[in-house]
Amino acid sequence: MTGQLDRGPARADLLQSLTGLLLVLFIWGHMMFESSILLGKDAMYWVTKMFEGEPLFGKPYPLLVSGVAAIIFSLIAVHAVLALRKFPGSLRQYRQFSAHMGAMRHADTTLWYVQVVTGFAMFFLASAHLLVVFLQPDNIGPYASSDRIWSGRFWILYALLLVAVHLHAGIGIYRLAMKWAPIPAAGSKAMRRRLRFAMWGIIVFFLGLGSASLVTYMTIGRDHADHVGERYIPSYRLNSHHAVPASE
């Protein structure tokens, strides 16, 4: 047998998995940094300024955040266009699959459908979130974010996105492991049990962490509703000689 190999299917499958892996790692990091609000407003302020490059350049450059948002959006676009290959493509296929899923009562089959639904939801939810971050990168901070979440009613978007992204990411990372990892046949059943346990543990952990952060932002936003637009001044600057009054 001779002839040129069609490398497209291999590359598409690998690239879908790789972009998925990168996005999962990103969202886990994102959750860790975002939940810095649980440690207090100063901690979240410090993280914000760190991402704006202040420790490195001496002053904040919110454009850096826009850059990251653009990169993440590109990764999502590539991941989505590759994942679309796997979506049921016609009403007939949807019916076939949902009848099959209902009859099988098989966890991993159902979890795949959960990924289809959450993936589809994120076409809209993640785009809306990323657009705001991309266009208003300077609007992130203990008060700015809380005001957006409470007074701007963005908590509705974030609550839906939180559930969608962590179900999708948790199930996705489990599927990636089953799809690629060289798990020896002898211990594959036990390994899969452990991976499933880890998957649910990760999902519950990040949903818990994300919910706690969201509620904290909502609480701060509610208390700060009369001063929307005012920016947070960290306590370490308030006490210094260079303190700038919060006059905005």
Next chain:
Amino acid sequence: MKRIPLAQASRTLRLQVLRHNPRDPASEPHLQTFEVEEADSMTLFIALTEIRERQDPSLQFDFVCRAGICGSCGMIINGRPGLACRTLTKDLPQDIVLAPLPAFELIGDLSVNTGKWMRGMSERLETWVHNQGFARLDIDSLEQPMEPALAEQIYELERCIECGCCVAACGTARMHEDFVGAVGLNQVTRFRLDPRDERSDAEFYQLVGTEAGVFGCMTLLGCEDLCPKELPLATQIAFLRRRMVAAG
């Protein structure tokens, strides 16, 4: 004092069987209910045989070995594929719904033509040893020895009985009729492992490096969980996927 356990009151099983004869234009697919007194250690195959012998000789279902070796009696049992001869009625509820395996040509009632599908798959994936030397093979000479561990590994995959349960359990195969299923991918892996087969990975890629082959698999793992022979299908498909990505 030890007591001899008394026999439990036997149940009257209600088997609802999907009846249809595709060669009869007047035949409409419908469920027909049969009642069978459950006996000790009764398998679904025994229950069906009793129905055919005592209630309805026109009931069509396949069997040969009655021991989970021939793969003839695959059917959908309460929504999931399985072998009738390997399914004990005591593991099922009183109401049992039986349907023919989907994805295969229906012969009648519970009988499907898995052989036709398997032959098509085998011809498409060329699941036989390819070796130029076979033309000049001296059958009187001793075969090249094989490492016992490798022989066992090949034998493990060779245990596939082509019952079709993995195809019926696969969400991908249900949506995409040209998908080769775990049975096909398992067989390709079997020949990929066999040192007597001279084909290169690039040649195997020509056969399964498509979206109807290994890159169509979405890792729903219905095949792995429903295989009556408990073959390590997820491990084999992951192995083949890695080899094919490396070759592609």
